[in-house]
Amino acid sequence: MNQFTKKFLASAMLGTLLAFSAHAATLNIHNGGDPQSLDPQKLSGDWENRIAGDIFEGLVTEDAKDNPVPGQAESWTISPDGKVYTFKLRDGIKWSDGQPVTAGDFVFAFQRLVDPKNAADYAYLQFTIKNAEKINKGEITDLNQLGVKAIDEKTLEITLENPTPYFLNALMHYTAYPLPKHVVEAKGQDWVKIGNIVTNGPYKPVEWVPGSHVTTVKNDQWYGAKDLKIDGAKFFVLEDQEAALKRYRAGEFDILTDFPTDQYEWMKKNLPGQAHVAPFSGLYYYVINSTKPPFADKRVRQALSMAINREVIGPQILGTGELPAYSWVPPGTANYGEPAYVSWKDLPYKDKVEEAKKLLKEAGFGPDHPLTAELKYNTNDNHKRIAVAIASMWKPLGVNVELVNAETKVHYDQLQRGEVQIGRAGWLADYNDPDNFLNLLVTGVQMNYGRWSNPEYDKLIKDGNAETDLKKRAEIFKKAEQLALDDSAALPIYYYVSKNVVSPKIEGFVDNIQDIHRTRWLSMKE
Amino acid sequence: MIKYALRRLLSTIPVLWIAVTACFFVLRLAPGGPFDGERPLPPVILKNLAIHYNLDKPLIQQYLIYVGDLLRGDLGPSFASEDFTVAQQIMIGLPYTFTIGTAAFVLAIIIGVAVGCLGALYQNKTPDYILGALILVGVVLPNFLIAPILQLIFGIHLAWFPVGGWGDGSIKYLILPIVVLALPHAGRISRITRGSMIEVMNQNFIRTAKAKGIGPRLTVMRHALKPALMPVVSYLGPAASYLLTGSLVVESIFGLPGIGRYFVNAALNRDYGMVLGTVIFYMVLIVFLNLLVDIAYAWLDPKVRNR
Numbered sequence: 001m002n003q004f005t006k007k008f009l010a011s012a013m014l015g016t017l018l019a020f021s022a023h024a025a026t027l028n029i030h031n032g033g034d035p036q037s038l039d040p041q042k043l044s045g046d047w048e049n050r051i052a053g054d055i056f057e058g059l060v061t062e063d064a065k066d067n068p069v070p071g072q073a074e075s076w077t078i079s080p081d082g083k084v085y086t087f088k089l090r091d092g093i094k095w096s097d098g099q100p101v102t103a104g105d106f107v108f109a110f111q112r113l114v115d116p117k118n119a120a121d122y123a124y125l126q127f128t129i130k131n132a133e134k135i136n137k138g139e140i141t142d143l144n145q146l147g148v149k150a151i152d153e154k155t156l157e158i159t160l161e162n163p164t165p166y167f168l169n170a171l172m173h174y175t176a177y178p179l180p181k182h183v184v185e186a187k188g189q190d191w192v193k194i195g196n197i198v199t200n201g202p203y204k205p206v207e208w209v210p211g212s213h214v215t216t217v218k219n220d221q222w223y224g225a226k227d228l229k230i231d232g233a234k235f236f237v238l239e240d241q242e243a244a245l246k247r248y249r250a251g252e253f254d255i256l257t258d259f260p261t262d263q264y265e266w267m268k269k270n271l272p273g274q275a276h277v278a279p280f281s282g283l284y285y286y287v288i289n290s291t292k293p294p295f296a297d298k299r300v301r302q303a304l305s306m307a308i309n310r311e312v313i314g315p316q317i318l319g320t321g322e323l324p325a326y327s328w329v330p331p332g333t334a335n336y337g338e339p340a341y342v343s344w345k346d347l348p349y350k351d352k353v354e355e356a357k358k359l360l361k362e363a364g365f366g367p368d369h370p371l372t373a374e375l376k377y378n379t380n381d382n383h384k385r386i387a388v389a390i391a392s393m394w395k396p397l398g399v400n401v402e403l404v405n406a407e408t409k410v411h412y413d414q415l416q417r418g419e420v421q422i423g424r425a426g427w428l429a430d431y432n433d434p435d436n437f438l439n440l441l442v443t444g445v446q447m448n449y450g451r452w453s454n455p456e457y458d459k460l461i462k463d464g465n466a467e468t469d470l471k472k473r474a475e476i477f478k479k480a481e482q483l484a485l486d487d488s489a490a491l492p493i494y495y496y497v498s499k500n501v502v503s504p505k506i507e508g509f510v511d512n513i514q515d516i517h518r519t520r521w522l523s524m525k526e
Numbered sequence: 527m528i529k530y531a532l533r534r535l536l537s538t539i540p541v542l543w544i545a546v547t548a549c550f551f552v553l554r555l556a557p558g559g560p561f562d563g564e565r566p567l568p569p570v571i572l573k574n575l576a577i578h579y580n581l582d583k584p585l586i587q588q589y590l591i592y593v594g595d596l597l598r599g600d601l602g603p604s605f606a607s608e609d610f611t612v613a614q615q616i617m618i619g620l621p622y623t624f625t626i627g628t629a630a631f632v633l634a635i636i637i638g639v640a641v642g643c644l645g646a647l648y649q650n651k652t653p654d655y656i657l658g659a660l661i662l663v664g665v666v667l668p669n670f671l672i673a674p675i676l677q678l679i680f681g682i683h684l685a686w687f688p689v690g691g692w693g694d695g696s697i698k699y700l701i702l703p704i705v706v707l708a709l710p711h712a713g714r715i716s717r718i719t720r721g722s723m724i725e726v727m728n729q730n731f732i733r734t735a736k737a738k739g740i741g742p743r744l745t746v747m748r749h750a751l752k753p754a755l756m757p758v759v760s761y762l763g764p765a766a767s768y769l770l771t772g773s774l775v776v777e778s779i780f781g782l783p784g785i786g787r788y789f790v791n792a793a794l795n796r797d798y799g800m801v802l803g804t805v806i807f808y809m810v811l812i813v814f815l816n817l818l819v820d821i822a823y824a825w826l827d828p829k830v831r832n833r
Binding site: 034035036037038039042044116117118119120121123124133136137192193208209210211212213236237238239240242243244246247249250252407408409410411412413414416425426446447 | 557558559561562563564565566567568569570571573574575577578606607608609610615618619622673674677678681682685688689690691692777778779780781782783784787788794795796
């Protein structure tokens with residue numbers, strides 16, 4: 001074969017490869033921030049979850065609607081006392097390097113997660129597992145004491161501290177993903193570098209340019225690889241939402257995972273059907289320091305809560321129609337049903353204001369004796385707009401508000417120290433269960449920024465979590481929620497919405513309350 | 527010249543040490559820590575993280591550990607990106623920032639000098655007014671305003687260039703960010719060049735050249751340009767530092783993976799190691815660029831060379 005023929009053949013092969021790759025369905029996702037790591041035990045953000053959930057798979061995984069479905073486990077049984085879960089792994093499951101995924105890989109991963117040496121941010125999400133918290137605190141040093149055992153290569157047994165009805169949901173979280181023991185042990189901290197990393201999900205990462213993108217391709221070793229419609233994804237780092245929308249309009253992105261709210265009306269007209277605004281398992285609220293006067297007085301807290309005109313915040317101030325929140329647990333949360341609501345929810349706004357004035361007057365405040373309060377929020381245009389609006393809603397009550405903003409780190413530092421009278425906060429559920437919200441108001445919990453405390457509430461939450469009957473558990477939780485709402489423990493303002501923009505060529509994108517959309521459920525039209 | 531350069535470099539070591547020390551302590555005194563956020567971590571996790579990153583030790587001990595690592599060439603870990611050390615991140619971002627920055631720097635000089643010379647040659651005539659107005663627009667409009675406009679026109683409506691991203695690094699991806707980054711500097715260089723050129727053109731040796739019958743273009747190119755560029759060169763030092771260390775706004779709007787974004791993001795995240803790493807990197811770069819400017823000065827001005 002002469003040089004020319006060799007070159008010609010090489011060019012033809014390259015051309016064929018390029019033509020093939022040009023037709024490959026690659027999903028371009030605007031993913032927001034830079035991932036902290038590809039190691040699922042070092043993550044903390046939803047933008048990282050999008051990547052991690054595509055490249056790893058836990059015992060339980062999520063369907064397109066975010067319901068738990070079998071993942072690496074094909075089935076499981078739960079002991080009558082609700083404490084022991086036994087999982088049977090699928091036949092033939094493999095890591096992307098062809099090595100089998102075994103029950104031992106799960107044991108290794110859970111032990112590594114709770115090992116204090118590894119300082120995993122989110123280890124506490126699996127503290128429901130027997131001895132997990134004690135090991136993480138250093139009270140138990142033998143990792144084998146953790147309630148996760150490999151009965152054999154295909155069988156895994158997990159023992160919990162207490163029955164936990166949301167445990168299957170918690171297993172969908174990235175803290176419950178297995179790790180390739182053979183690679184982690186061989187490569188140490190470098191196991192996660194491109195070139196070393198092996199994964200057990202539908203896709204595997206092949207490129208990571210910090211500040212730019214993470215590229216994944218189909219993992220042919222995954223049990224369902226032949227059914228995947230998308231060959232791989234590029235998760236782009238870009239925090240400027242305006243710029244992201246422009247790149248979407250230019251066809252450079254297929255999905256935006258957030259968008260500037262002031263563009264929503266424009267998008268409805270110009271990109272019909274592409275902007276997805278859907279209920280999201282999250283609550284935007286104001287904490288109120290109930291340990292110090294005047295906010296220790298329930299009447300003051302309730303008056304402030306009643307005077308917030310929630311109906312205008314979503315449609316008019318934010319422009320994306322976030323629903324007004326009158327409960328602490330967002331509607332649609334699993335294992336719960338309809339949440340409890342504040343008793344005055346359906347009063348006309350005018351009456352709410354009148355009632356608020358009356359309550360404040362009883363507490364000794366009014367136009368002649370104004371209440372002054374400091375409202376703190378972290379720097380963000382939307383937080384500012386909402387704070388300004390709420391301050392003006394409180395004005396007729398004779399409440400003078402001083403607005404104080406700070407960057408996120410400082411703001412949350414102040415909240416945790418209790419250096420706040422009224423402060424902005426928000427919570428997005430880690431797992432789909434009312435406990436994840438109700439726990440925020442339990443005495444002594446770190447996120448209980450307002451320091452509201454009620455022993456009866458604490459007892460109800462404890463009792464609810466010990467109850468294995470889901471219906472009875474929901475009833476107990478609802479009593480607790482009602483108690484907190486009646487006492488205006490904090491001021492719920494609106495339920496978050498998820499904001500995605502999805503190209504018409506993408507199929508299979510289903511809005512869901514956790515805003516989780518794995519690439520494996522999507523397909524792309526030509 | 528080599529001795530001079532070495533002396534200059536060595537003299538920056540104490541400055542660098544003071545800056546690193548000040549930065550280290552100021553960062554630790556700032557409210558909010560690297561692990562504060564919307565989701566507070568349980569005390570047990572915070573304790574584990576503090577041990578992992580030596581944050582549980584007394585401040586002075588943390589400082590000594592940092593300086594010790596630094597002397598061994600280790601810039602330490604990044605809290606916000608656990609898979610890469612600070613040094614690795616800087617090395618990853620550097621080629622992107624340098625490519626865009628160098629191209630913008632060259633473009634700014636070419637446009638700036640050319641427009642400045644034309645302005646001087648056609649002083650107070652129509653081309654001077656038109657170019658002056660255009661340059662003013664380039665200088666006055668901030669790049670966070672120009673960038674979206676160019677993206678809209680050339681990316682979305684005309685579809686000539688990608689709106690953002692690095693892509694495969696081909697020139698079509700780079701044109702818009704380079705232009706946006708270069709424009710304000712081109713404007714400032716042209717104004718400096720114009721003013722300086724007008725001054726030089728009124729000097730005796732230029733009159734002599736003209737009297738000898740040398741044409742205006744040749745006069746400018748052969749006699750006036752070199753002395754007229756002296757003030758431009760003094761501007762190039764800070765301009766190069768700015769362009770080569772990256773522009774936060776341009777990298778953010780165009781989604782480029784350069785190091786320009788690191789500094790601000792790191793400061794907001796209280797990513798102590800990354801802040802210190804970028805400070806050290808910027809300082810070393812600025813020292814080096816200023817040295818280059820001094821060398822260029824010496825080349826342009828024999829008086830400086832012989833001093």
